[in-house]
Amino acid sequence: MNRSLRCAGISILFVVWCALALIPFLSTNLDAFLPLLDALRSCLIAAWFWIFAAALGWKISHVFQLFKVQRDSLVRSLQSLLLSLGLGLGFLAFITLLTGLIHVSPWIFFVLFCVLTVGIGSTWRDFFHALLELGQLIQQTDLRKRLLYFGCCGALALFMLPWALTPTLFPDTLRYHFGLTRVFEQAGRIRFISDYAEAGLASNWQMLFLPQLLLSGESVAMIFNWIALPLIALTVAVATPREGRWIAALTLISTPFLLEVSTLGNNDLGVAFFSALACLALRNSSGRAPFFLGGVFAGLAVGTKYTALAPMLVLLSVFAFFHERDRTSNFLWAFIGLSLGYFPWFVRNVIWTGDPFYPALSDWLPWAKTEGQWVAQHYRMEMANYGSPKAWPLRTLLAPWEATVADPRFGHESDPGVLFWCVAPCLGVLAWLRKQNRPLIIFVIVSIAAGWVWSMGAHVTRFLAPLIPIFAIAVGEGWNEWMTTQPSARTRSLVTGIILLLAGINFWQALTSLSGFAQPYSYLLGGMTRENYLRQQSPSYRAADWLGQAGRVQDRVLLLGEENFFFFKNPIRMSGSFDRKWIVSESERSRDADDLAQRLRSEGIVYICINPLHAGGMDRRFGYLSWPSPGARERFESLLKNETDPLRSDQGVEIYRVRSAAPRIAPKLR
Numbered sequence: 001m002n003r004s005l006r007c008a009g010i011s012i013l014f015v016v017w018c019a020l021a022l023i024p025f026l027s028t029n030l031d032a033f034l035p036l037l038d039a040l041r042s043c044l045i046a047a048w049f050w051i052f053a054a055a056l057g058w059k060i061s062h063v064f065q066l067f068k069v070q071r072d073s074l075v076r077s078l079q080s081l082l083l084s085l086g087l088g089l090g091f092l093a094f095i096t097l098l099t100g101l102i103h104v105s106p107w108i109f110f111v112l113f114c115v116l117t118v119g120i121g122s123t124w125r126d127f128f129h130a131l132l133e134l135g136q137l138i139q140q141t142d143l144r145k146r147l148l149y150f151g152c153c154g155a156l157a158l159f160m161l162p163w164a165l166t167p168t169l170f171p172d173t174l175r176y177h178f179g180l181t182r183v184f185e186q187a188g189r190i191r192f193i194s195d196y197a198e199a200g201l202a203s204n205w206q207m208l209f210l211p212q213l214l215l216s217g218e219s220v221a222m223i224f225n226w227i228a229l230p231l232i233a234l235t236v237a238v239a240t241p242r243e244g245r246w247i248a249a250l251t252l253i254s255t256p257f258l259l260e261v262s263t264l265g266n267n268d269l270g271v272a273f274f275s276a277l278a279c280l281a282l283r284n285s286s287g288r289a290p291f292f293l294g295g296v297f298a299g300l301a302v303g304t305k306y307t308a309l310a311p312m313l314v315l316l317s318v319f320a321f322f323h324e325r326d327r328t329s330n331f332l333w334a335f336i337g338l339s340l341g342y343f344p345w346f347v348r349n350v351i352w353t354g355d356p357f358y359p360a361l362s363d364w365l366p367w368a369k370t371e372g373q374w375v376a377q378h379y380r381m382e383m384a385n386y387g388s389p390k391a392w393p394l395r396t397l398l399a400p401w402e403a404t405v406a407d408p409r410f411g412h413e414s415d416p417g418v419l420f421w422c423v424a425p426c427l428g429v430l431a432w433l434r435k436q437n438r439p440l441i442i443f444v445i446v447s448i449a450a451g452w453v454w455s456m457g458a459h460v461t462r463f464l465a466p467l468i469p470i471f472a473i474a475v476g477e478g479w480n481e482w483m484t485t486q487p488s489a490r491t492r493s494l495v496t497g498i499i500l501l502l503a504g505i506n507f508w509q510a511l512t513s514l515s516g517f518a519q520p521y522s523y524l525l526g527g528m529t530r531e532n533y534l535r536q537q538s539p540s541y542r543a544a545d546w547l548g549q550a551g552r553v554q555d556r557v558l559l560l561g562e563e564n565f566f567f568f569k570n571p572i573r574m575s576g577s578f579d580r581k582w583i584v585s586e587s588e589r590s591r592d593a594d595d596l597a598q599r600l601r602s603e604g605i606v607y608i609c610i611n612p613l614h615a616g617g618m619d620r621r622f623g624y625l626s627w628p629s630p631g632a633r634e635r636f637e638s639l640l641k642n643e644t645d646p647l648r649s650d651q652g653v654e655i656y657r658v659r660s661a662a663p664r665i666a667p668k669l670r
Contacts, residue, residue, distance in 0.1 A: 042220045202305075597643035
């Protein structure tokens with residue numbers, strides 16, 4: 001078996017080498033293949049990053065004995081590898097944070113990875129031996145199950161991977177998820193930035209993006225994020241009983257908004273992955289250790305996105321309550337694990353801002369920074385645009401629907417969801433009728449309770465990301481319980497066919513939704529370089545590229561209404577979405593436009609890049625500018641008119657140059 005695997009690996013490498021070697025002979029224009037070559041490079045590096053994280057977690061699990069490594073069956077072997085992978089990702093996020101607090105640069109992370117690779121030591125051999133054993137166990141499984149899982153992964157690769165291989169134009173990614181790296185790189189280290197509230201958020205997934213973006217570019221981070229989706233589906237399947245594994249994985253992997261965010265490079269898959277690992281640790285073990293480990297993964301989920309806090313507390317509490325004994329002790333171990341998983345962000349935020357969950361609690365903590373209070377107020381104004389929970393208390397009942405339809409931000413509010421149409425209405429009935437099925441009852445209660453918590457806040461579908469693995473496992477548990485009633489083959493085939501049909505519809509809806517964000521085939525097959533593609537698609541990139549040309553790249557730029565920070569190579573003075581704007585405060589303090597221009601010069605600002613339409617729209621939604629007085633706004637408008645030179649305007653993105661100070665004429669002596 002080992003020999004056949006080695007031969008297969010060598011054959012694959014030989015085919016790849018031949019393909020790369022023949023490219024120059026297939027076309028005289030090698031540039032036409034550059035996007036495909038970059039895609040291949042990105043896939044290999046992203047896959048290596050996942051393998052590296054799993055090996056690192058394998059080492060940690062051996063050192064601290066957090067769980068017992070088992071290799072006697074496929075499910076237990078996969079469970080050990082997935083838990084190791086989660087530990088490795090969490091450790092990499094923490095070590096990246098600690099390193100970045102000192103310095104952010106490509107070379108320091110390159111050295112860090114070299115040290116960690118050597119530090120894994122002999123565990124590499126044991127890890128690869130476990131992978132070989134896993135391959136043997138996979139070959140022994142039922143062929144239909146293998147075809148189902150790998151078929152879903154193949155469909156993902158065929159239909160969704162091209163979008164992940166295309167440079168992202170998603171605003172949230174460019175502003176925050178990738179933009180965070182550019183901001184910290186320009187600052188020289190990870191630090192609090194008063195103009196950029198996102199710098200103070202907990203961001204485990206962004207810490208994993210940071211070294212990838214610095215060392216290999218955005219395409220590697222995009223593929224790394226995309227690979228997380230089939231791994232989450234695999235985790236959910238391993239955490240589900242035998243008969244329900246396929247529908248649990250399919251429910252998750254066909255959720256439209258998860259399909260969409262897997263190609264956009266944001267952190268929703270990160271919080272879903274750690275949530276699934278928390279379920280896996282709690283579901284497939286016994287004793288106190290799983291509560292601690294589940295708490296650690298819950299803490300990592302909270303450290304990825306604050307919206308995971310309520311679902312994770314509900315999950316840990318319900319599992320501890322339904323445990324046969326030592327309920328208080330189990331909950332304490334789970335809480336200790338959660339605190340440990342979130343501890344680095346807790347300490348950093350308390351030191352920086354006084355708010356451990358910055359900026360969520362800044363309004364209630366008198367010692368918190370005033371910047372946090374401002375951010376919290378304006379963030380709540382933005383979330384109010386998604387609907388008031390008081391208007392529709394019964395919205396809780398539609399949480400499964402919200403979880404399995406595309407996010408309204410992507411333009412589809414009524415796409416059918418597998419969970420809602422096929423299984424969710426049956427889960428409560430099954431849980432009531434089958435009271436002896438404790439796992440089913442647990443996951444149904446967690447789903448309902450956490451869904452209620454979500455319904456009492458902003459109705460943003462993406463905030464349900466930590467709940468979707470829990471929903472999917474509940475679906476699998478319900479299917480497994482239904483199968484114990486031994487339905488007829490015709491009934492089983494009919495229900496299965498309906499589910500597969502709706503899953504196909506969800507895939508199609510995700511594809512049509514994504515078509516408005518990118519044109520992957522024109523990029524991958526059209527012979528375009530990344531730069532030419534972005535110049536064609538994004539006015540923000542064209543502005544950033546013009547400012548980043550020789551002779552201007554060292555000049556500082558003030559951004560206002562322009563939030564695609566990731567594109568800019570110049571030193572920038574930001575105007576974050578929810579932050580108090582520096583230029584607005586300076587306009588209020590200034591006597592006139594000339595005084596305001598002098599304040600810009602004293603800050604070293606040479607250019608102003610502004611998107612008036614975008615700034616105005618955000619100002620109407622949640623007070624983006626919040627001019628304190630008409631005079632402040634008039635002074636800023638007078639600055640643009642009298643103290644700057646307009647240089648270019650491109651689809652709403654305008655660039656001005658601040659004029660140099662007029663030389664002062666010395667008075668004549670008489």
